[in-house]
Every structure is written in structure tokens, then in C-alpha cells.
Amino acid sequence: MSETPPAPSQRFTIAYALTPKKVASFITPSLLRHAALRGIDLVPVDPAAPLPLSHPIPFHCLIHKLHGGDDDWTGQLLDFSAANPGFPVVDHPRAVARIRTRTTMLQAVSQLGLGNVDIPKQILLQQADADFSGLEFPVIAKPLAADGSADSHDMLLIFNHNGLAELKLKLKHPVVLQEFINHGGVVFKVYVVGRHVECVARPSLPDISDDLMKTSGDSLPFSQISNLTPATHNTSNDHFLVGAADLGNADMPPLSFVTDLALRLRQALGLNLFNFDIIRESKASGNRYLIIDINYFPGYAKMPNYESVLTEFFWDVVHHNPNVALQKPQEQ
Numbered sequence: 001m002s003e004t005p006p007a008p009s010q011r012f013t014i015a016y017a018l019t020p021k022k023v024a025s026f027i028t029p030s031l032l033r034h035a036a037l038r039g040i041d042l043v044p045v046d047p048a049a050p051l052p053l054s055h056p057i058p059f060h061c062l063i064h065k066l067h068g069g070d071d072d073w074t075g076q077l078l079d080f081s082a083a084n085p086g087f088p089v090v091d092h093p094r095a096v097a098r099i100r101t102r103t104t105m106l107q108a109v110s111q112l113g114l115g116n117v118d119i120p121k122q123i124l125l126q127q128a129d130a131d132f133s134g135l136e137f138p139v140i141a142k143p144l145a146a147d148g149s150a151d152s153h154d155m156l157l158i159f160n161h162n163g164l165a166e167l168k169l170k171l172k173h174p175v176v177l178q179e180f181i182n183h184g185g186v187v188f189k190v191y192v193v194g195r196h197v198e199c200v201a202r203p204s205l206p207d208i209s210d211d212l213m214k215t216s217g218d219s220l221p222f223s224q225i226s227n228l229t230p231a232t233h234n235t236s237n238d239h240f241l242v243g244a245a246d247l248g249n250a251d252m253p254p255l256s257f258v259t260d261l262a263l264r265l266r267q268a269l270g271l272n273l274f275n276f277d278i279i280r281e282s283k284a285s286g287n288r289y290l291i292i293d294i295n296y297f298p299g300y301a302k303m304p305n306y307e308s309v310l311t312e313f314f315w316d317v318v319h320h321n322p323n324v325a326l327q328k329p330q331e332q
């Protein structure tokens, strides 16, 4: 990369509306430096102030991730996108909204046209006493909202009907109940930035044998298991760490498969900035993969060289490179 930044007339501004946590982890001095050398400046926007609805717009692209309770902000983004068609808002608020609810989040998977990729069987429980049918134990109860709010990562692994009865005391409804799939204790996280795709292995829940089902009680709470390190695990999660897989020796899915899957999913979702979690079913004879979660604008700073990857993406966006263009999501 040239060490001489472009002249002011060739510079581009990326406005960002991010949570303070995200600003701290993502808008690092090193990202700012990388981007500046490519002629790109990152500046904050105040989500409490109105976005400009007419020209001149003082930035060339808007990136965003704000958490629950931000309906006004989403409305602003929709109005801004409608008033400025073609202006790069990364990503379109309607496409983001779809993956902030666990029922609509995984719908796109059925459009991928890949026979070995599926989602676990799941049902929505609106209320605590709603009917539970068609699923086999163990199941995981997940909050319907996947919007980054305080309790959106609180989960309950349920082994039997008693555990199901405990659900109403332990998690706020509505929840999604999803069949637990044995997968060898490893989850593969696939990070997508435009057409850039990277896959890493992370710790997951261990396989659950019939014996473990009998000895584990009725239900077990857990939270953010894939981000656990020895320094952060707590008592409820400790249980699951027993028998944790050796990530260094994880049998990674082929990169060509992961890339193809990620690019299909990117188109189907209409998103440029996301990651998704896949697991490989232990008992399946061939390789059967299940997508269990999709996250908007994840923790990219954990990717090696994230500064260059994101800078190149921003450069493509402000130069309207068709590589990063996506279809606008339909209103539903």
C-alpha cells in the first residue's frame, strides 16, 4: 500500500452509527490509519440527530449497527434510503431487520439450492404454555429477538418435559425451540465482508449422549459459548466446557464449499456485513451442515488483517464497484 494518502479532493467519508462497544472494538487507530492511507475517513454520526434527506450529503457511505429500542433510528434509515436511492447504506435496514428475529433469520437458507445445507427443526413458542410438538429432545430455547439486547444471548438447553416446564421461569417469551444437533463440539464461524469470506473454528456445546441426557438434570442455561475463553467462563457454562473439542485439530469444512455457501447466503440475505455459524452433524453419513445463527456486523476485529479487508470493502463501496452491489430487499 502507498504511504502517501490521496489528495483531499480524492478523499471519501464513511459515516458510522455504532454502539460505544462497537466503536471501541472496531473503530481502532489501526483501522483509521489503514483507511486514511487509502483516502477514506471514518466519522461518527449522531443517531439522535436527523439524517440529511436531500443533497449535499456530507458523507459517501453510511454504516450502522445499533441495538434494541432503536425504532426511530431504523425509521430514519428507511427514510434516508428511500430519499436517496442508490446511496450506499451498509446494510439496508430491511435486510438487517430480517436477521434480528430468529424465525425470519434462517428463512433464506431454503433458497440456497445446496442439498447438504439445512437448518435445525424449530418452532416458535409465543407464550409459556404454548403447545410443544414435533421436536425431539434435547432442544435449545433461544430468545426470538436476536437484536443484541441484554438477554438476547441467554439460552436454555432442555433435556425433557420437566425442563420444558422450567422454561417459563428461566427465559422471557417468545422463544424459539430448536432441536439440538450433535456436532463434535465445534462451531464454524464464517465472516463475510462483501465478497471476502473467512472461516474459523470456535468452541461449542459438546455432543449429548443418552447417558449425559439422564445425568444432566432437566435443563441448563448458557450464554455466548462460542466467545468463551478460560478467563470468561462462568459456572453454568463450565459444565459444557468439560470435554471441549481440540479446536487446533478441527476438521475444517473445505474453503471452496464455505465460500460458495457464504456468497449464496450474501445474495439471499442482501447483506454485505455479517457472519454465520455452521455445525456439521456428527451422525450423518455424508457431510450435513446446519446453519444455526446469522449475526449482523459481528466482531470483525477478531479477524487477522481486518483493517485491510474492511478498508478494501469501503473503497469498493464508495467507488460503486459492482462487486459489492446487492439487490434491494423487498418490503414484506
Ligand SMILES: Nc1ncnc2c1ncn2[C@@H]1O[C@H](COP(=O)(O)OP(=O)(O)OP(=O)(O)O)[C@@H](O)[C@H]1O
Pocket: 120, 140, 142, 146, 152, 153, 154, 155, 178, 179, 180, 181, 182, 183, 187, 203, 204, 205, 224, 225, 226, 227, 277, 279, 292, 293, 295
Ligand atoms: N441447534 C443447535 N444444535 C447444537 N448446538 C447449538 C444449536 N444452536 C446453537 N447451538 C450452540 O449454542 C451456541 C449459541 O447459539 P446461537 O449462535 O444461536 O446464539 P447467539 O447468542 O445468537 O450466538 P452469538 O454469540 O454468536 O451471537 C452456538 O454457538 C452453538 O454452540
Ligand SMILES: O=P(O)(O)O[C@H]1[C@H](OP(=O)(O)O)[C@@H](OP(=O)(O)O)[C@@H](O)[C@@H](O)[C@@H]1OP(=O)(O)O
Pocket: 021, 022, 025, 065, 146, 147, 148, 149, 189, 226, 227, 275, 295, 296, 297, 298, 299, 300, 302
Ligand atoms: O463484540 P464481539 O466481538 O463479541 O462480537 C459479537 C457481537 O457483539 P457486538 O456487535 O456488540 O460487538 C454480537 O452482536 P449482537 O448479537 O450482540 O448484536 C454477535 O454478532 C456475535 O456473534 C459477535 O461475536 P462473533 O460472532 O464475532 O464472535
